[in-house]
Every structure is written in C-alpha cells, then in structure tokens.
Amino acid sequence: MSFNLLIVDDSSSMRSVVKKIVGLSGVGVNRLLEAENGRRALEVMGENWVDAVILDINMPEMNGLELLRKMSEDDLLKNIPVVMMTTEASESHMKTAFELGARGFIRKPFLPEEVRKMLLGVLGFDEKGDYGERERDPGGVDF
Amino acid sequence: MENVKEILAESIFEVFERMFFIFLEPGAAAPVHDCEAAIRFDGPRRGAMRLRFTRPVARLMVRNMLGLDNGAVTEPHVADCVREAANMVCGNFLVHWDASKTFTMSLPEYSVRPGPPVPSGEVVSFDFDCEAGKMGVVLELQA
Numbered sequence: 702m703s704f705n706l707l708i709v710d711d712s713s714s715m716r717s718v719v720k721k722i723v724g725l726s727g728v729g730v731n732r733l734l735e736a737e738n739g740r741r742a743l744e745v746m747g748e749n750w751v752d753a754v755i756l757d758i759n760m761p762e763m764n765g766l767e768l769l770r771k772m773s774e775d776d777l778l779k780n781i782p783v784v785m786m787t788t789e790a791s792e793s794h795m796k797t798a799f800e801l802g803a804r805g806f807i808r809k810p811f812l813p814e815e816v817r818k819m820l821l822g823v824l825g826f827d828e829k830g831d832y833g834e835r836e837r838d839p840g841g842v843d844f
Numbered sequence: 845m846e847n848v849k850e851i852l853a854e855s856i857f858e859v860f861e862r863m864f865f866i867f868l869e870p871g872a873a874a875p876v877h878d879c880e881a882a883i884r885f886d887g888p889r890r891g892a893m894r895l896r897f898t899r900p901v902a903r904l905m906v907r908n909m910l911g912l913d914n915g916a917v918t919e920p921h922v923a924d925c926v927r928e929a930a931n932m933v934c935g936n937f938l939v940h941w942d943a944s945k946t947f948t949m950s951l952p953e954y955s956v957r958p959g960p961p962v963p964s965g966e967v968v969s970f971d972f973d974c975e976a977g978k979m980g981v982v983l984e985l986q987a
Contacts, residue, residue: 711951712928714921717910718863759931759949788935793946808939809932810862 703729704752704824709742709768710786711760715809719755719786719816726817728824739763743771751781753823755816756803758787758794766794769801782823786811848941849968852983855936856970863932864925865908866901871973873980874898879922880958881930885938887947890986893934894961895926898977902926927952933981 706723708716716735723730734749736742740763742754758765765785772778784805785798795806805819821827860866877896884892897905899922906921907914930952938947963969965986972979 712924712931714906714909714924714928721911759935759951761951788932788939789947789949790935790939790943791946792943808936810859810936812862 703731705732705734705750706730706820707734707736707742707745707749707751707754709736709739709754709760709765710757711737712757713737715757722813722816723820725813726820728817728820728826739765739768739771742768746772746778746781753820754781754783755786755820756783758785758789758798766797766801769798769803773801784819784823786816848983848985851940852937852968852981853970855940856933856972856981859929859932859936860974863909864905864929866904866974866976868972868974868979871971871978873971874978877958877978877980878902879926879954879956881926881952881954883930883934883952884950885934885947887938888942888945891965892984893930893937894958894980894982895930895933896958896961896980896982897926898979900976901974901979904974904976905929923954927954937983 708719710716720733723733734745734751736745738760756765756768765787769783772781779802782804783802784807785803786807786809788809790808804823807815807819857868860868878899879902880894880896882892882894902922903914903917906912906917906925909925934949961982963982963984965984968983970981
C-alpha cells in the first residue's frame, strides 16, 4: 500500500523537513507532492490523485483555511484527509479548521514522532504501522 | 510584562531546540546583526516581532534544519529558514500567551543588514548566544 501525499507550506525548508519525516515514517509513499500556497495546491490536486494533505495556514495568495473551505465545497476533494500543521493554533482557528473537515492538527514546532503518528492515523494505520485495522481517525483534538 | 517576557523566552527556546537543534543562552547584544525577519500580528493586541541574527547563526539554522553541509547553504535557504523561525516563534508566543484569543499574523519579511530597531509601544527584548554566534529577539506591543 503506498500513498500520494501533498505538503502545502510556503516555506521550502518546512516542506523539506516534512518530506524527510514522511520518508522515515514507515508510510509507503508513492509520490510526495508539494505546493507553496492554497491556490497551487488546488492545481496539484486537479492534476494528481492525493490521499492526504498536510496543510499550513499562514501562506500567501490562498491561506490554509481558505483552501480547506474550497475543498469542503468540492465533491472530489472534500473527503481527502487534511492534517493542519501550523503555528496559528488559536482555539478559533482550530475550531474553524475542524468544522471545515480537517482530521488532525500538529502545532509547529513539532517533534518528528508527532507528525508520523498523525499521518499514520489519518491514513488508516494503527500505532504499530499495520494498515486497515482501524478507522481513519488520528485521535485528534476535540473541539 | 514579566509574564510576557517569560512566555516569549519559552517560545523562543522551544522553537530553536525542536526545529533547529540550537540551544540558546542569554548573552550580550551583537554589535551588528546580518539579517532579520520581521512579522506583525493583530488581534486583541497588536504588535510586531523581529528576530535578528549574525550570519553564522542563520547558516547553522539552515544546516541543522535541512541537514546540509555548510558549503551547500544558499542565501534563499537562509532567507526561508529565518522567515520560518519568525513565523514559528511569533505563533508559538501568541498561542502560549492566550490560545483563546484569535490573532492574525502577517507573512514574515526578510531583510539583510538591518539597521538598529526603532521600537514603539511596550518592548520586550532578548539577546542570546549559541555555538555559532549571536541572535536577538525584539517584541513590540502596541497599547
């Protein structure tokens, strides 16, 4: 089982770090796609099958919450699991993100294990890394 | 303001230890900084934060975050890492300060050879040493 993942962050350094973590996570990755803002992410999702999105909020052109809103209005995109990975972690931002369908949340600065665990959860792995034994629920924060 | 100072210090340490593997210690101010990232925030309180670095510290951040050799570090790497550091420290500070309040942050702006800061409002500042040199943080809070 391998997945196409999309990392959306305006920082190329942060995208590189997340790619490394994903590469070491044990998750089978077919393609690691990148986008530097929400507008570009929509283009990437229009051209590629995407199994999960890791999404920053504070970005130029179209921020993460605007992208989530667009995805929630699109029948082809609204069921793609999205994990927010952001510094903007106020309760209201997170409430909005979860209302728009985000499945999980990682606060920057993060530990690599937090990213791995969240990613495995939204892709349907259990904590041992076995696939399909549980529902796709990362056990995220309740709001 | 004492509370703000403590929260800011914790936010800085957390970002630099987790994301850049740099352990900061309080130190004297650098005579001059080589680069800076500035970010503004708005909400229940308005303000701005500046992170200022000597060149060797900025390059160490890139090396540690991206796992690059010193010779592979480029100016775009430095600019991106320094901007992301400002993004993370500011966001981390605002969440620790009061996660129940909603703040919006600007996109961080990078500049080289910044002049001395001309702060306004209430100001909290720190100067740090690390293995590679010096850095400073200036937080301005408007009334």
